[in-house]
Amino acid sequence: MLIQLHLESKEPIYTQLRNQIIEGIAKKEIESGEELPSIRSLASDLGINLHTVNKAYKQLEREGFIIIQRNRGALIHPDGIPRADDAYWEKLHSLLYPLIAESICRDVDEKSFLQFCSRIFATFNQESEDKQ
Amino acid sequence: MKLALLLTIVMIPIFLVIIFTPFLTRRTESFGVSIPEDVYDLPELKHMRKVYVIVTSLLSLIITVIFLVSSFFGEELTAGIFFPLLLVMYVIGSFFIYLPFHQQMKELKEKHPNWTEKIKLITIDTNFRKHKLTYSNLWFIIPLAISIITILLTLISFDRIPEVFPRQYGFNGEVKTWTEKSYQSVLLLPTMQIYIILVFLFVNTVIKKAKQQIDTNHPKDSLKRNIIFRRRWSLFTIITGTGSVILFTIIQMSTIFSLHKNIIMATPIIYSIIIICYALILGFTTGQGGSRLNRQTNTENKRGSNHDDDQYWKLGIFYFNKNDSSIFVEKRFGIGWTNNWAHPLSWLILFIIILLGVSIPYLLSFLAR
Numbered sequence: 001m002l003i004q005l006h007l008e009s010k011e012p013i014y015t016q017l018r019n020q021i022i023e024g025i026a027k028k029e030i031e032s033g034e035e036l037p038s039i040r041s042l043a044s045d046l047g048i049n050l051h052t053v054n055k056a057y058k059q060l061e062r063e064g065f066i067i068i069q070r071n072r073g074a075l076i077h078p079d080g081i082p083r084a085d086d087a088y089w090e091k092l093h094s095l096l097y098p099l100i101a102e103s104i105c106r107d108v109d110e111k112s113f114l115q116f117c118s119r120i121f122a123t124f125n126q127e128s129e130d131k132q
Numbered sequence: 133m134k135l136a137l138l139l140t141i142v143m144i145p146i147f148l149v150i151i152f153t154p155f156l157t158r159r160t161e162s163f164g165v166s167i168p169e170d171v172y173d174l175p176e177l178k179h180m181r182k183v184y185v186i187v188t189s190l191l192s193l194i195i196t197v198i199f200l201v202s203s204f205f206g207e208e209l210t211a212g213i214f215f216p217l218l219l220v221m222y223v224i225g226s227f228f229i230y231l232p233f234h235q236q237m238k239e240l241k242e243k244h245p246n247w248t249e250k251i252k253l254i255t256i257d258t259n260f261r262k263h264k265l266t267y268s269n270l271w272f273i274i275p276l277a278i279s280i281i282t283i284l285l286t287l288i289s290f291d292r293i294p295e296v297f298p299r300q301y302g303f304n305g306e307v308k309t310w311t312e313k314s315y316q317s318v319l320l321l322p323t324m325q326i327y328i329i330l331v332f333l334f335v336n337t338v339i340k341k342a343k344q345q346i347d348t349n350h351p352k353d354s355l356k357r358n359i360i361f362r363r364r365w366s367l368f369t370i371i372t373g374t375g376s377v378i379l380f381t382i383i384q385m386s387t388i389f390s391l392h393k394n395i396i397m398a399t400p401i402i403y404s405i406i407i408i409c410y411a412l413i414l415g416f417t418t419g420q421g422g423s424r425l426n427r428q429t430n431t432e433n434k435r436g437s438n439h440d441d442d443q444y445w446k447l448g449i450f451y452f453n454k455n456d457s458s459i460f461v462e463k464r465f466g467i468g469w470t471n472n473w474a475h476p477l478s479w480l481i482l483f484i485i486i487l488l489g490v491s492i493p494y495l496l497s498f499l500a501r
Contacts, residue, residue: 002351004253007439030258037258044458045256045344047441 001029005046013048017056022065025076026124033078036066136203139215140196142404145412146219147192150226153466154181156415158423160347163230163237164448164465166440168247169349176240180233187229195222230465234448241442253436255348263359266340266366272333275377279325282381286318289388293318297387316496321384323492325377331485332373339366342460342469345421348438350428357422364418365468372407379403420467444474 001024005016024030036057037045043053057074060066064082068074084092103113149156154163159172163180171177195218202214241247286293296310297318311317339362347354379399386396418424444453451461454474459481463470471478 001258002255003258004255004348004436005439006251006253006436008252024258037261040457041261042256042258044341044456045260046254047343047439047453047456047458047461049455050457 003046005048007048014052014056014059017046017053018059021056021060025065025081030076032076032080034076035072036074036076038073136200138401140199142401142408143192143196143199143219145408146222147189147196148412149415149467150222151185151188151192152416154184155419156424156467157420157463157465160438161464163233164445165234165237165241166438166442166464167237167241168250168437169347171244171247180236184229184233188226191222191225191229195225231447234465237448238442248437248440250437251435252439253348254439255346255351255433256344257346257351257355260344260346260355265359265362266336267363267370269333269336271370272329272336272373275325275329275332275374278374278377278381279322279329282325282384283319283322286322286384286388290315290318293388294390318387320493320496321380321387323496325380327488327492328376328380329373330488332369332376334481334485336366336369336373338460338469339369342462343456343458345462348433348436350432352432353428354422357425357427359422360425361418361420361422364414368410368414372410375403375407415467421462 003020005013039050039053039057043050057068061068064077066074066076159169160166162177199218293313295313298310346358382399383396444451445464446452448464451470451472452474453472456472459472459475459477460469461472
């Protein structure tokens with residue numbers, strides 16, 4: 001799995017890192033039970049602070065994407081990623097709500113909005129098919 | 133005259149590496165300044181490289197002439213003092229030649245905002261460290277065994293060693309300094325062998341641990357090239373480490389068994405020539421980070437350009453980045469690795485290596501008592 005960070009971006013680095021790892025899982029570039037680099041080696045390869053990687057890993061652990069083992073480093077959750085629960089739907093709702101509101105203001109109708117989403121979904125399906 | 137010519141031959145590979153450094157570095161770095169890859173082939177940059185080659189060639193020529201002329205006034209003096217002095221002067225001189233090129237390159241980059249307009253991304257592959265990056269440190273068991281055998285042989289044949297034995301030879305083969313026999317003095321060379329093994333083991337570990345640096349626009353291709361680069365220099369480290377230990381054993385044996393002085397004279401010179409040629413061939417065929425290896429021309433990823441950390445590269449040579457947790461990084465101008473000098477461990481490591489090297493003779497005399 002490739003990880004790309006934009007250090008000058010306004011988005012915090014640990015958030016970028018978290019999103020990149022989730023993207024990698026979604027594209028099946030990294031599978032359940034597979035090892036992630038240790039915090040130390042990932043930080044030094046990316047040329048960033050240990051704490052930044054630690055923060056991203058901790059968040060991924062809380063969200064159920066990875067488990068951190070004391071001596072083996074981190075792995076993608078071997079039992080698979082927890083399915084969307086009520087809390088997740090609620091989070092999705094609160095994130096999408098203002099975006100849909102803004103889209104309506106900008107004259108993006110429901111159909112084009114959904115088409116746009118489909119296209120994003122398609123990129124994930126495409127790349128995970130390429131992998132297999 | 134023979135000796136002066138021989139030493140000139142030894143100097144030539146060093147000249148070649150310095151002269152052609154701009155061609156050995158990555159295509160994304162020019163005179164210590166990071167650039168987009170396609171800029172590398174611009175006429176302006178080609179011209180700069182050409183001028184650099186001419187100026188450093190002139191310096192090489194001047195150094196050679198000084199050396200050859202001075203050798204007429206006594207080879208022993210020139211070879212012993214002048215040769216290392218001139219080499220040091222050459223390295224310092226080439227640094228001062230580099231500096232204005234670095235400055236000019238920086239200005240050129242500032243004049244072209246379009247070089248830096250793309251979004252700058254750091255790219256890494258999470259599987260990088262699952263690849264075999266270097267050869268195992270276990271290979272150093274071989275030189276370690278050789279060195280232990282040397283120690284044992286020395287101790288067994290302690291009575292055979294003459295009461296005074298040569299410690300340093302002049303370039304003409306005559307003995308310069310003599311040493312009185314003692315456990316301490318006969319064990320100096322084998323102890324240095326152990327030190328050499330530790331240093332080479334350390335270098336091999338650095339090659340393995342050094343920061344992953346792959347190209348945002350060619351992640352897969354540059355990853356492959358970088359692995360080959362590391363493996364080749366790892367093999368070089370193991371071979372030259374073992375070779376140096378064998379060389380020391382030959383010198384030690386020649387002391388014990390009073391071998392012909394020609395062996396003591398010839399082996400180090402032949403060995404250095406082989407090693408320098410090996411390094412030269414590796415440098416020119418592989419390039420920094422594997423930049424001279426066969427590359428795929430198609431761009432894998434058009435999004436963004438490499439992360440620009442020029443601000444952390446003082447004079448384009450010294451890396452100083454407090455936010456970077458890595459200790460060892462690839463050099464920008466030249467081949468090999470350098471330290472992140474903002475990392476305290478860099479200084480500690482340097483300190484330990486120097487301290488060990490300097491203190492070995494004292495340590496030995498302490499143990500002998």
